[in-house]
Amino acid sequence: MTTTYVFDNHSVHATEQHRCLSEAYDPITLARLAETGVGPGWRCLEVGAGGSSVAHWLAAHAGSVVATDIKPEHITAAHGLTVLRHDVVHDPLPDNEFDLIHARLVLQHIPEREAVLRKLVRALKPGGWLQIDEFDISYGPVLLAPDERAAELYESFLAVKERMFRAAGGDGTWGRRAATSMVLRGSSMWTRCPRCSRGARDRRVCGCWCITHITCGTS
Numbered sequence: 180m181t182t183t184y185v186f187d188n189h190s191v192h193a194t195e196q197h198r199c200l201s202e203a204y205d206p207i208t209l210a211r212l213a214e215t216g217v218g219p220g221w222r223c224l225e226v227g228a229g230g231s232s233v234a235h236w237l238a239a240h241a242g243s244v245v246a247t248d249i250k251p252e253h254i255t256a257a258h259g260l261t262v263l264r265h266d267v268v269h270d271p272l273p274d275n276e277f278d279l280i281h282a283r284l285v286l287q288h289i290p291e292r293e294a295v296l297r298k299l300v301r302a303l304k305p306g307g308w309l310q311i312d313e314f315d316i317s318y319g320p321v322l323l324a325p326d327e328r329a330a331e332l333y334e335s336f337l338a339v340k341e342r343m344f345r346a347a348g349g350d351g352t353w354g355r356r357a358a359t360s361m362v363l364r365g366s367s368m369w370t371r372c373p374r375c376s377r378g379a380r381d382r383r384v385c386g387c388w389c390i391t392h393i394t395c396g397t398s
């Protein structure tokens with residue numbers, strides 16, 4: 180049994196989608212990953228690797244990365260990188276295996292996201308890091324448009340996108356609850372708005388560090 184994913188990696192648009200994600204979010208993702216101290220000897224897991232830009236960065240820094248995806252065809256080869264066709268919902272993960280696990284914009288698509296979160300925490304070695312990068316797709320007001328009609332069109336697009344997410348079992352608003360979910364999973368937490376650094380929390384509970392990226396809407 181495989182999970183439904185609203186954007187299909189076999190779609191003709193997938194390469195461009197992955198390129199846009201990488202260009203828009205890698206600067207934030209990679210800066211925060213670097214803050215974990217990831218380096219030679221670390222064993223890393225990149226879940227839902229998509230176009231694999233983050234997996235490649237991890238391979239260059241850590242040397243040992245497993246990159247998974249339900250449709251891994253866009254993950255390109257690199258030294259130290261193992262590619263796995265793997266459904267994070269239904270396929271097993273070893274316990275106490277990884278020093279660092281990262282997933283960006285994956286859990287919002289997965290109805291079983293809370294169970295997956297527990298599974299990812301279990302897969303960490305004591306003292307390992309879990310970085311979950313998510314955002315909330317429901318907040319995207321039109322700031323500037325050529326005219327009113329264009330603004331209405333964009334708002335309609337956003338509404339349809341959110342409906343499609345939900346129809347496929349996703350929750351495009353989970354980003355705003357990701358930090359709470361991670362705390363509820365009993366993990367330590369470090370959460371910070373990448374733009375303004377507000378909301379920093381730093382707690383160590385069970386020996387795992389968890390990071391979420393959230394945007395708080397202030398600038």
Ligand SMILES: C[S@@+](CC[C@H](N)C(=O)[O-])C[C@H]1O[C@@H](n2cnc3c(N)ncnc32)[C@H](O)[C@@H]1O
Pocket residue numbers: 182183184186188197200201226227228229230231247248249250265266267268282283284285288289
């Ligand atoms: C929005 S893309 C994000 C890709 C990449 N993480 C990034 O941020 O550039 C979501 C990715 O998660 C993968 N995915 C969706 N459901 C999954 C599952 N159950 N297990 C593993 N990967 C999954 C998709 O195939 C897709 O590559």
